[in-house]
Amino acid sequence: MSERLESDMLADSPHPRETMRLIGQDRAEQALLAAYRSGRIHHAWLLGGPEGIGKATLAYRMAKFVLTHPDPHRLDGATSLSVAADAAPARQIVSQSHVDLAVLRRLPNDKTKGFYSNIRVDDVRNVVRFLGSTAGAGGWRIAIIDSAEDLAREGANALLKVLEEPPPRVLFLMISHQPARLLPTIRSRCRLLTLDPLGEADVLLAAAQARPDLSEETLAAGAALAQGSVRRALTLADGEGVSLHRSLTDLLAKLPRIDVAAAHALADRCANKAGDENFALLLDFLDEWLHQRLLAARGEPVPRLARWAQVWEKARHAARDVEAYNLDRKPFVLATLGLLAEASTA
Known part of the structure; x- marks a missing residue:
């Protein structure tokens, strides 16, 4: 397992380049295999779908x-795209030493002790030069971009020329969580391969593969709330996510009545720097609950449906303000619960 946290991996879990088994994405894997076997594989692939479903694992698997x-x-x-773990290219990719593979991702920022907010344009230009040079081993040059959303416009434009006129035996594997939001000039030069969210059983299997140190009960609770994402399942299982979801669910089940003490306790868990992860999870849980509430309200009178839609929009707008201006989160949590209670009584 990687000793240092990287921008494209989850803490305490193997990096995708280290994962030898891809779970639940046979259709996508067979599509890449068939394209390669044809001898006419498209030079640029956009691997699309939600976070945490195996896109990066598939990209590294294809590269190996x-x-x-x-x-x-x-x-x-x-x-399949499986290769022996002791095959020289596989070992070199895992150790990040293969001369014919370049990876574009957000790199550590020594000044902030975090990561750069984007893939730097200088790093993109270095990869463009790499792709134009002679392959060192097997005749292919491969670039993995994880993720395409991290490319700033200048970086994306720097890629365009090589995407438009790729050298022979060059392969791009671009990972995207929201392909529709990429520049049209990037999308139009790639072949989109969409991966589907995993079933709960596959999420649990993949989560157990990544974190055998966590109990099956804990992983199962995370998988049940993961919406098809292994990353989400592991985040929930390894932190307070499952208990946070239970606390929120208990509060929402009592609407329009609000358990004031429980509401304050929930808000306190999301406060300050220590509550960063909990707050992000809470926003996801609220968004999903409101989405489901809107779906359930489709057969109700239009004014009532409109009220739930307004609450959803107000909550989203307030959440953006909290994050953009670093506002106190506790008032937001309490105010949002109040909005939900008000909508429930209408």
């Missing part, structure tokens, strides 16, 4: 396969 089998016409009857 191509660099292990550089001739697409000599695949020895391969039925």
Whole structure:
């Protein structure tokens, strides 16, 4: 497992390049295998879908396969993108030493002790130069971008020329959580391969593979709330997510009555710097609850449906203000619960 936290990995979990088994994405894997076997694989692939469903694992899996089998016409009857863990390209990719693989991602910022907010344009230009040079081993040059959303406009534009006129035997594997939000000029030059959210059983299996130190009960509770995302399941299982969801659910079940003591206790768990992760989770839980409430209200009178829509919009707007201006979170939590109670009585 990686010793240092990286921008494209979850703490205490293996990095996608270290994950040898891809769970629940057979359709996407077979699509890449078939394209490569044809000998006419498109040079740029956009691997799309929600966070935490295996896109990066698939990208590294494809890179290992191509660099292990550089001739697409000599695949020895391969039925998946699996390669032996001790194959030289696989070992080199895991150790970040393969000369024909470049990875674009947000790098550590020594000044802030965090990560740069975007993939730096200088890093993009370095990769463009790398792709134009002669391959060092198997004849392919591969670039993994994780994620495309982290490319600022200047960085995306720096990629365009090589996307438009790629050198021979160059392969882009771009990971995107929201492909529709990318620049049209980037999207139009890539082949979109959408990965689906995982079923709960696959989420649990993948989560257990990543974190065998966590109990099955804890992982199962996280998987049940994960909405098909292994990353979300692990975040919930490893922190206060499951108990936070239970506390919020208990409060919402009593609406329009508000348990004042429980509401303050919930808000306190999201306050200050220590509550950063809890606050982000709470926003997700509230957003999902309101989404489900709106779906349930579709058969109700229009004014009542409109009230729930207004509450959803007000909560989202207030949450953006809290995060943008670093406002106190406790009043936001209490005010939002008040809005929900008011909408429930109408």
